[in-house]
Amino acid sequence: MTHDTLLTLSVFVLLTPLLSFMINIFFGNKLGRLSGVVGTTILGIDLLMAALIAFSKLVTYGGEHIIQTRFEWFSPGSYAISVGYGIDNIAAIMLMVVTLISFLVHLFSTIYMEGDRRYPKFYAYLGLFTFSMLGIVMANNFLMMYIFWELVGISSYLLIGFWYEKDSASNAGKKAFITNRIGDLGFFAGIMILFMTYGSFMFEDIFAGIASGTLPFNNPTMLTLAGIGIFMGAMGKSAQWPLHVWLPDAMEGPTPVSALIHAATMVAAGVYLVAKVFWMFTADALTFIAIIGTITAFVSATIAITQVDFKKVLAYSTVSQLGFMIMSLGTGGYTNGFFHLVTHAWFKAALFLAAGSVIHAMHHAMHHMHDHHSDPQDINNMGGLRKTMPWTYRTFLFVTLALAGIPLTSGFLSKDGILAGTLAWAKLTGGWHWIVPVMAFTAAGMTAFYMFRLTIVAFHGEPKTKIAGHTHENPVRIVLPLVVLSVLSVWFFYSPNPIDASVGWFHARVVQPETAVPAAYQWEFLIQDHQAAPAENHGSHHALNALQEETHHYHYLAMFLSLLIAGTGIALAFAIYQYKLISADALEKRFKKLHTFSYNKWYFDELYHATVIALMLAVSKAMAWFDSVVVDGIVNLSAGLATVAGKVTGLFDHVVVDGAVNLTARVTGFFGSRLRKLQTGNIQFYVVMLLLGVILLFYFFV
């Protein structure tokens, strides 16, 4: 495949899902149940094309950084704004992630969404989402990135609020969109700073500009701020603390949507963005990113421990894992961060689809038993599903192991890399930065614990309710996607060595880019040492910079620690929930306050309601009042004053002016009646008077 073919094919990959959207939105009602078939087929074709591109880019052109094109879109004056698209290695990998999961979710939904009154709309929105997401993947400039960023946001909004009859669903959609917009405000501000300085939206132009030493406002802090602004966009989409609150609510959407959008792809867009523009982050911006990621990973792990809603546990786990990815990127671990994105996409999509499988089965059982009140998502209504839903259980268990980071899974490879990276980073930067690895390891331990708590409570033991006892395994169109995704979570696909990812193709193809930031504002250990060329081997390992070298040293320590901690977490989960050696209730009572705090999600929603939202509403209320009472009041007052003034002048007019006129008239009348007597009609009298007058004049003037 030539470059041109590859680029042309990319356009088809991008637009094909849009076709699915068009067909289903305009002809959906006619298609009826066929719309699912149409959507799935179209996505299947899209997947094949994407696979061709990914193969071509990763195998044939693996060494090239990016295959891209640019063109002029529109002109706001004397110059034109360039946009474009391109495929680099991470884009090629993302293409596979997005199209494959999207395809599987399309397939899965043909059963899951069966009988929904807006079934064709669902497929239309899925198509719109896939199109937008692929747009993000292919963007090679900030403008396209932002455009598809927003489009993804709107498709997410539509899908979260898909069951809009429920207020909770439409509220969740709204919340997701608005929270994301807050992040996007920062994103846009960052873009404006960069555009103003470098006069272009293209990544290559901007990175070249930064590398040449040009800084926004000639101030390195502004470059950091631009980076943080861009990162704010990622914080919104990837649900990073403190903007994480929308993601758990987004679980109001249909479960296949949660799998596709709110677990595997869209929420990873923030991580992808940070990776895509990794060039431009200064040391300060990276530290900010690392801190946010760490807090997110830790906080949401603590929340996930106590949740009882099947999907909520998974949602907080997603937030936590996204925190891991962001933390990895912030600590300079580019490859491991992106690697975790990919491995996580597979197993988290599998977890959510398994959740969907369970919920679907629970629904069916409830329907069967005419029960319309129980909560099919409450794990305390489940139990014993291992026996009734064996395939769902097996796949779920395997991907749980992957998420917990147990060897032989892909999750082990990626998480281990991240943890080693945080240790190396803390070692090289020192001081309070050690808090990052400490919190990261703790969060990893909690991950293992809450995932096994979920598995044991939902699947093991005896059915806790009759509903759970009446569940059945789902048909193949639901099970197949689970199997495919679980298989993709085996280590073998990424590296031949189950405990070392760095020898695999993934690490060879996803290479940390050289930073564009001038050396003075960048960590020394992130700057590539050109003297020690990559060809010079350190054993079997290629280190591009000091950080990677250090990470390599920490590899075994990190592995040992993470296994120890994960093992402890799993053991604890078994001890409490499986063998009941420790009473969960007693623990809950003993740590009542902590439990309530975690169960209520650290009260972030309440906090925002009491502060930001309350403030905004108060301000808007005050302004609306000000507008209708004060501003309009002044207007009406001046109108009223004008009326009063009008009345006064009217009165004046009536009494004084009119009075004067009337007075004049009367005076004239008075004299008139007197003088009338002179008008006798006698010519002789007039002549006498005339003569008298002439004489008088003569007398005066002569």
Place this chain on the structure above:
Amino acid sequence: MNFPILTWITFLPLAGMLAVLLVPKGKDEQGQELSKTIIRWIAAGTTFLQLVLAIILYFSYDTALAGVNDLKSFQFVEKVSWINAHLPMVGDINIEYFLGIDGLSVPMVLLTAIISFLAIFPSFGINKAVKGYFAMYLLLDLGMMGVFTALDFFLFYIFWELMLLPMYFLIGIWGGPRKEYAAIKFFIYTLVGSVFMLLVMIGLYHSTGTFNLVELMNQGNFMPGGIFSGTGTTLRLVAFMGLFIGFAIKVPVFPFHTWLPDAHVEAPTPISVILAGVLLKMGAYGMIRIAFPIFPDAFAYFQTLIAWIGMISIVYGAFCALGQHKVGKRDFKKLIAYSSVSHMGLVILGLASMRPEGITGAIFQMFNHGIITAMLFMIVGVIYDRAHTRGLDDFGGLAKKMPIYTGIMAVAFFAAIGLPGMSGFISEVLVFLGAFKTYPVLTVISGLSIVLGAAYMLWALQKIFFGQLPEKWQGPWDPTGRIYKTDDVNLREIVALVPLGVLVIFLGVYPNPVLNLMTGSVTQLIELMKPFIH
């Protein structure tokens, strides 16, 4: 150019108006209905012809020519001496019938033609004094078109005033419960602005001896000793402010905006459409056609103030729209009216930036806001016609009852919150990019509207379309089936709404057809202003 196309475009509505007035009333009920139908279709035909002419104009317009302050590069110029008199005390008065267009006015001429034609369709629902209504409507059309084509200040002023009267009657007679209040408020507000304009116009004539807008832009034409001669004099600053306030009232910007919510709430649907779609643009147009280029020194003096006014309007309008959340009767139209204040504030901010991106964005935003808000008001009209209420709390769950309507509405709502792929996005981005170069901090504060806009629009969307349908709307809108055969939008409404929706999406993906019209003129305008800006 032999065919006086601008005269035709401008005065075609006058012919239509005369035709409307000549239609006999009809003797019996059937005859009266026939008469009404004829009148409606005369108006539709007239505005359609006008639209066709505008499209011809668009395709024969040469984007290479800049206009603004260069007489030679104006297009379709018609220039004849009109009033030539010697008046005692004043001297020679020379007023020209002078029409011509450049990149600043072409988008507005197009917009006026599009909106005037499409707003006819919701007007079909008007049943009271149909003849008077359409006569006034066409007169209004004439005034609006004249404002955008006139290049003689006096002529401009006449068109400006001409448009005022029909608008007053259209709100005052065909409006809602508080129509008189709203109409008189609109009238007085605009008239105050006109007084300022009149005074400055006379002053300019005294200083230069011409009403020719293009010549007024040449500082060399000011006679020594004239009251507005020189640069940066106090009198010029005062004159600029007078003009600016006159135009700002029309835009409207904070604090001159309170006539707008009232006018919108009381006006009948098609008049709201025209008001938001075209009339508001006349203010901003006046600024770039008259106030800024004639008084560039004063613009430079007040530039920061103008940017502040833009920023305040953006944020304040957005907050007030959001504030409909709690205060008073939650009226759908009021919400959109305040969103207009916010979106037009963006235009002011873009103009204040005096950057190519900012000005191009501002003019494009004028065009887009016209299209999008016209859509929004038509959408309100659709449910108001059926339910006879616009209260946001009176609805819910309409998405189920009216799926096509909901789809069209989604396009308009998402366009209003600046969703990419819609035209509003391009103009917003351009304004922000331009403004950021001149006023980074103000621009970032204005960016708050990105969040607030999403908040109030999605809130309204949720209120009306999501959730459960209220008990009282469960049945069909019109049980007799006489007026509304289906519960969803009818064909007449689709015909009015869909072209606008298509335009919004088309220009969002491919904005060049409109942007290319203005780039030359914008560059020219900035060249003209540049020497005065520090």
